[in-house]
Amino acid sequence: MDEAKNSGLTRIQRRNREIILEGALTVFAVNGFRGTTIDQIAAECGLSKPNVLYYFPSKDEIHKTLLTKLLDMWLAPLENIEPAGEALQEVLNYVAAKLRMSREYPRESRLFAYEILRGAPHLTEILGGRLRNTVDDAVTVLRGWIEAGKLRDVDPHHLIFSIWAMTQHYADFEIQVHAVLGEGHDPFSEAQIFLDDMYRRLLTP
Amino acid sequence: MDEAKNSGLTRIQRRNREIILEGALTVFAVNGFRGTTIDQIAAECGLSKPNVLYYFPSKDEIHKTLLTKLLDMWLAPLENIEPAGEALQEVLNYVAAKLRMSREYPRESRLFAYEILRGAPHLTEILGGRLRNTVDDAVTVLRGWIEAGKLRDVDPHHLIFSIWAMTQHYADFEIQVHAVLGEGHDPFSEAQIFLDDMYRRLLTP
DNA sequence: CCTGATCCTGACTATTTGGTCAAGAATTGG
DNA sequence: CCAATTCTTGACCAAATAGTCAGGATCAGG
Numbered sequence: 001m002d003e004a005k006n007s008g009l010t011r012i013q014r015r016n017r018e019i020i021l022e023g024a025l026t027v028f029a030v031n032g033f034r035g036t037t038i039d040q041i042a043a044e045c046g047l048s049k050p051n052v053l054y055y056f057p058s059k060d061e062i063h064k065t066l067l068t069k070l071l072d073m074w075l076a077p078l079e080n081i082e083p084a085g086e087a088l089q090e091v092l093n094y095v096a097a098k099l100r101m102s103r104e105y106p107r108e109s110r111l112f113a114y115e116i117l118r119g120a121p122h123l124t125e126i127l128g129g130r131l132r133n134t135v136d137d138a139v140t141v142l143r144g145w146i147e148a149g150k151l152r153d154v155d156p157h158h159l160i161f162s163i164w165a166m167t168q169h170y171a172d173f174e175i176q177v178h179a180v181l182g183e184g185h186d187p188f189s190e191a192q193i194f195l196d197d198m199y200r201r202l203l204t205p
Numbered sequence: 206m207d208e209a210k211n212s213g214l215t216r217i218q219r220r221n222r223e224i225i226l227e228g229a230l231t232v233f234a235v236n237g238f239r240g241t242t243i244d245q246i247a248a249e250c251g252l253s254k255p256n257v258l259y260y261f262p263s264k265d266e267i268h269k270t271l272l273t274k275l276l277d278m279w280l281a282p283l284e285n286i287e288p289a290g291e292a293l294q295e296v297l298n299y300v301a302a303k304l305r306m307s308r309e310y311p312r313e314s315r316l317f318a319y320e321i322l323r324g325a326p327h328l329t330e331i332l333g334g335r336l337r338n339t340v341d342d343a344v345t346v347l348r349g350w351i352e353a354g355k356l357r358d359v360d361p362h363h364l365i366f367s368i369w370a371m372t373q374h375y376a377d378f379e380i381q382v383h384a385v386l387g388e389g390h391d392p393f394s395e396a397q398i399f400l401d402d403m404y405r406r407l408l409t410p
Numbered sequence: 411c412c413t414g415a416t417c418c419t420g421a422c423t424a425t426t427t428g429g430t431c432a433a434g435a436a437t438t439g440g
Numbered sequence: 441c442c443a444a445t446t447c448t449t450g451a452c453c454a455a456a457t458a459g460t461c462a463g464g465a466t467c468a469g470g
Contacts, residue, residue, distance in 0.1 A: 010446075012446080030323070030324065032240070032319075032323060033240075034237060034240035035237070035239035037428085038429085039427075048449055048450085050430080050431090050449055051449070053428085058428075058429075059428070059429090110322060113318075113322060113377075114237075116380055117315060117318060117319060117378075118237060119235065119380055120380050124384075127380065135385050155398070155399050157395075158399035160385075161371075161374060162399070162400075164378075165370040165371045165373075165374035165378075166370045169369070169370035172321075173322075173369075175321060175332065177366060179329075179336065180336065180362065190360055191363055193360070194364070201407050202402075202407065215416075215417095217416080217417070218416090242456080242457060244456090254419090254457095254458090255459085255460080256418055259418070264459090
């Protein structure tokens with residue numbers, strides 16, 4: 001693996017930092033930053049509070065580490081859109097990938113949702129920097145497809161917002177979705193069908 | 206005066222409870238429940254902390270009062286869908302109404318978003334009760350329209366989820382939207398155009 | 411103007427919580 | 441094996457915070 005990258009850390013340090021981040025993600029995703037205590041994180045990890053603070057200097061640092069660590073994963077599907085690919089299918093793949101991530105990584109989705117809701121104090125420069133650039137790139141690709149007549153003419157920015165909103169909704173508001181649907185539903189499978197239909201309909205020229 | 210008799214509250218009580226709820230909404234919408242202190246609410250209202258607690262027994266009670274007080278407003282557009290109306294136009298009107306609410310009442314949108322995110326401890330019975338019933342009614346109406354051939358065949362539950370997700374996104378994730386779009390945009394106007402087109406396209410038989 | 415009810419607040423308590431620290435336990439390298 | 445380093449934790453501190461309370465200020469009705 002990348003020993004060089006982690007060369008400054010012992011095996012125990014790497015293992016325990018990982019355990020802490022994993023437990024903290026679980027707790028932050030449920031309670032948000034302010035609603036989470038270091039004691040809760042420690043309990044979730046099976047470590048003592050001072051021990052958690054031996055590996056991270058503060059609660060803030062754990063949170064910031066998690067956000068930056070997970071940002072790549074979260075943005076990857078958007079960056080993987082292939083300009084040379086078949087336009088409609090590329091978009092539908094992106095929707096599917098994003099929905100799959102909401103299903104498989106709901107904690108990450110909520111972590112980001114909480115952070116944006118509270119004004120993104122740990123992400124301000126990223127929002128206007130890397131995120132914006134990534135979106136701009138995707139928008140350029142989408143515009144190219146539209147001008148080439150491969151997609152219907154829609155506002156690319158709002159197309160992206162709509163995909164984010166719709167896919168993340170199923171992770172972030174899962175409790176509401178479940179309460180409304182009741183038992184006997186698989187929200188994500190149903191959503192996949194609905195969204196595929198919707199974006200196909202919207203974007204087919 | 207008779208006003209006191211009508212409400213059980215004095216004029217001062219009604220005025221100050223109103224001031225407190227107004228200020229608390231502002232603070233809760235930014236910081237969430239756990240991130241908000243009574244001191245912050247008091248400062249926002251220009252009252253002393255003990256005075257705030259003279260009108261409400263606890264922070265919890267202020268929060269619960271706000272949620273129940275605002276629920277009607279939040280659900281009204283869905284209840285106003287007119288089964289006798291013109292199907293597509295009724296849905297488009299609902300989308301527009303919901304988007305307008307996100308623009309005009311972003312604090313309310315965020316209040317609910319925070320509450321759902323943290324598992325809706327103050328809304329559990331409402332989610333599975335009144336909300337679910339309201340949605341069920343709307344679903345029945347939508348199904349009727351679909352069977353009558355007035356709307357394309359889509360899953361009505363997920364249609365409603367999509368409308369919620371898309372419209373509330375612009376209030377709840379406003380910071381992200383703004384960071385990505387940059388200056389010189391009116392996100393809500395653009396969204397209105399995008400969503401009108403999208404749902405028209407999706408639902409026209 | 412008087413009186414009782416309502417309103418308001420400084421000062422307080424109890425609890426929670428982020429974070430520290432000294433000292434003991436475990437691990438590692440030679 | 442030993443000694444140095446790393447790891448772990450009980451006990452602790454200081455700040456923040458929800459909530460209390462006695463008593464003074466204000467107001468409404470007579």
